[in-house]
Structures are given as C-alpha cells and as structure tokens.
Amino acid sequence: MKTERKRKMLVMHIIIFMVVIALVFFVIRCAISHGFFGKFWWPQICANTQCFKLEIVDTPKTREIWLMNRTSLDKDRWMLFVFEQSGPYSFRMKNTLIPLDMLRLDDNYNIVYIQNMAQPCTTDPCPMYNPWTTANYVLELNWWVAGELGIKVGDSITFKK
Numbered sequence: 001m002k003t004e005r006k007r008k009m010l011v012m013h014i015i016i017f018m019v020v021i022a023l024v025f026f027v028i029r030c031a032i033s034h035g036f037f038g039k040f041w042w043p044q045i046c047a048n049t050q051c052f053k054l055e056i057v058d059t060p061k062t063r064e065i066w067l068m069n070r071t072s073l074d075k076d077r078w079m080l081f082v083f084e085q086s087g088p089y090s091f092r093m094k095n096t097l098i099p100l101d102m103l104r105l106d107d108n109y110n111i112v113y114i115q116n117m118a119q120p121c122t123t124d125p126c127p128m129y130n131p132w133t134t135a136n137y138v139l140e141l142n143w144w145v146a147g148e149l150g151i152k153v154g155d156s157i158t159f160k161k
Contacts, residue, residue: 043056043159043160043161044159044160044161045078045080045139045157045158045159045160046157046158046159046160047149047151047155047157047158048149048150048151048155050149051160052076052077052078052141053074053076053077053078054077054078054079054080054159055077055078055079055080056079056080056082057079057080057081057082058081058082063081067079067096067098067100067140068094068095068096069095069097070096070097070098071097071098072098073098073100073140073141073142075142075145077141078139078140078141078145079139079140079141080137080138080139081137081138081139081140082136082137083135083136083137083138085136086106086107086134086135086136087134087135088130088131088132088133088134088135089135089138090128090129090130091115091118091128091129091138092121092126092127092128092129093118093119093120093121093126093127093129094121094126095121096120096121097120098120098142098143099117099118099119099120099142099143100117100118100140100141100142100143101114101115101116101117101118101140101141101142101143101144101145101146101147102114102115102118102129102138102139102140103138103139103141103146103151103157104131104133104135104137104138104139105135105136105137105138105139105157106134106135106136107136108156109137109156109157109158109159110154110155110156110157111151111152111153111154111155111156111157112133112134112135112153113131113133113135113153114146114151114152114153115129115131116143116146116147117143118143139157
C-alpha cells in the first residue's frame with residue numbers, strides 16, 4: 001500500500017515538474033517574441049545619423065508572424081528581416097495592424113528599394129508587396145520614419161552594438 005502511494009506521489013511530482021518547466025519556457029518565449037528583452041540586448045541600426053533599436057527576425061517562423069496582431073511599433077524601433085541568400089522576397093500584411101515602410105538592402109547594407117506606407121491587409125487574400133529587386137535584408141519601420149529622415153534609395157545603413 002505504501003509503495004503504491006509513493007509511486008503515485010512520484011508520478012504526480014514528475015508531472016508537476018514538467019508542467020512548470022513548460023510554463024517557464026512559454027513565458028520566456030512570449031517575453032522574447034514581444035520584445036521584453038529587446039531593450040537590453042538588441043543592437044542599433046543607423047540611417048542618416050539617427051540610430052534606432054533593432055529587432056532581428058531571422059528564422060522562417062519569426063518572419064511569418066513577427067508583426068502580426070501588434071497594434072504599434074515603437075517609433076525608435078526597426079525590424080530587420082535576414083535572409084540566407086539574396087532574392088526578390090515578397091511580403092504581405094496579413095494580420096498586421098499598422099502601416100509600415102519596407103526598406104530592402106543589398107549585402108553591403110545599401111538601400112535598393114523602398115516600399116512606402118504598406119497598408120494593413122483588409123481583404124482575403126492579402127495583396128503581396130513584390131519589389132522585383134533582390135535583397136538580403138528587409139527593414140520594417142513605422143510608415144512615416146523614412147520620409148521624416150529623408151531616407152532614399154542608395155543610402156547606406158550602419159549597425160552599432
């Protein structure tokens with residue numbers, strides 16, 4: 001009887017431990033995906049003498065969902081989409097709630113294309129933003145920032161730690 005009870009208690013403790021570990025990983029993942037740790041370790045990106053905090057989006061899953069359902073993007077924060085190779089990557093604004101500017105960069109961090117004021121998607125299917133230029137990187141920022149800073153095709157982007 002005691003042995004059976006001890007076995008049940010051990011199983012219950014193992015289950016509780018596994019649930020706690022799963023919850024800890026879930027909370028950490030949510031904090032990272034919502035930028036909680038960003039202010040502490042994200043590098044900065046600079047354009048025309050202005051520098052901004054940078055969120056790096058470099059996996060297929062994060063590229064797919066990064067700005068979905070976010071109601072704002074801090075005015076001092078940009079997102080950098082990193083691709084393994086240069087290509088004419090298309091973007092759509094599905095479940096993106098804010099208008100954005102998209103800056104496409106070559107492998108030397110020069111701006112090769114600017115999509116001004118990409119609008120949130122209101123139809124299904126969502127329109128695609130196809131630049132027909134190749135790029136290794138795409139920056140997304142609030143729709144008014146590029147114009148306010150006078151950013152144009154040919155400008156270079158720099159990074160700071």
